[in-house]
Amino acid sequence: MKKVAVVSLSGNVGKSTIAKHLLLPRMPGAEFIAVESINADEGSDDMVRGDQFGQLQEELMMMDSAVVDVGASNVEDFVKLMQQYRGSHEEFDLFVVPTVKDSKQIKDTIATVQALKAMGVPARKITVVFNKLQSSETVEEEFYPLIQYHEVSKAYTLRQSAAVDYSELYHKLRVHKTTIPELIADTTDYKAKMREAKDDEEKMRCVAMVSMRRLALSAHENLDAVYAAITKK
Template sequence: MKVVVAGISGNQGKSTLSAHMLVPRMNGAKLLVVESINQDSRDLVSASGMLRGEEFKKIYLEMVVNDDLVVDVGASNSEAFFEGLTSFNAGHDEVDLFIVPVVPGAKEQAESILTARMLAAMGVEKERIRVVFNRVKRDVSEEFPEIVYAAESTGEFIADPRCMVFENDIYADLADLKMSLKVACEKLVPNLKDIKDGLRRQASSPDEYYRLVKMLNVGKKAESTSRQLDEAFLVLCGGRGE
């Protein structure tokens, strides 16, 4: 499966979703980072490449030659990427899904709606444009009314309220630890006793102490977070990542 995660605004969680939700559930898909500023996701997935939005010919080639690919398009490169997409006749033909993350806030929702409608105007079918509700605190319908209404009224993209990722400080700690959620489940969860013992001994330096605090937080939340991402991915992709 080939997926593009994109949006014209920053701080929507594109890199977090790419690294933690998509790549691990897509046969270890290659991660292609289209960005010139934020490189957070490169620390989390080893087999990644990096290009700029204006290098669309190379990006398209990656789509052609890879069976499983996640293209994480940073906001700073989104304009060039979309220009490249329109410069090719049906330049979207190799993409199975365009994923548009959105976080609470009127401005953020308006920009995500614009991204989805831009894709629709390029000829991308409704079924291939899907919103992920990110950083949900309680209820999608209460926190994202604009984008839910736009999806229903325009019929140009899919915004299923079940496709949501809750607000969770585990992602910031994972980024600081330079660790993927998958690795956290494998390495930290089975070793919580050792992490707690280290904290009880009061680590030899403040840096080590705070590193262990982050490891404990991640270890205690990793499995439940992974299950929630499993549910969101199933709604998003309907099992197509298998």
């Protein structure tokens, strides 16, 4: 898998989490493109112009590997322009559609899959990632409408094991400006540093790092399993 688009007509489904923490670390050398930022210089975050999309697809053709994160406010324009540039969807090996269990987001997920299907994207290149699943929940119960939609339409590839567990880690990563691989690779003995700390602020930072590393280990294992599920032939 070399080029992946992360898309959803809905916000608050964790597209950035999927793009930056699930995909990028497991696609060596992949470049990251945020579509919501390609028009920032024009002072608008609401519309992707045709010339911008044309430039984007030309850049993609030159890249060996890429993860494209399409902001919710840009998805409709992105899809319409992809329809104009016939066959441009073929630049992507996979379209990942993140979703959460809220009814609106599930409806938007179905609408996203339908939009991709309408432009000719085959079901084998569309996969749904079930995000923020609590330990007491199952995909079959929480995302039943999506399971049912798949049974009727076969419009996307269903992998019930492609479920990202809920973890407070993802919020902490943004606050502390770090990543899961960085946390796992960090061999600092924060417990020793905590004992040596001269003030409470430094102690709390050490405690936070120990806690995040523990969360990172379980999150890494979960994300490995999800990646294996969505890339399974």
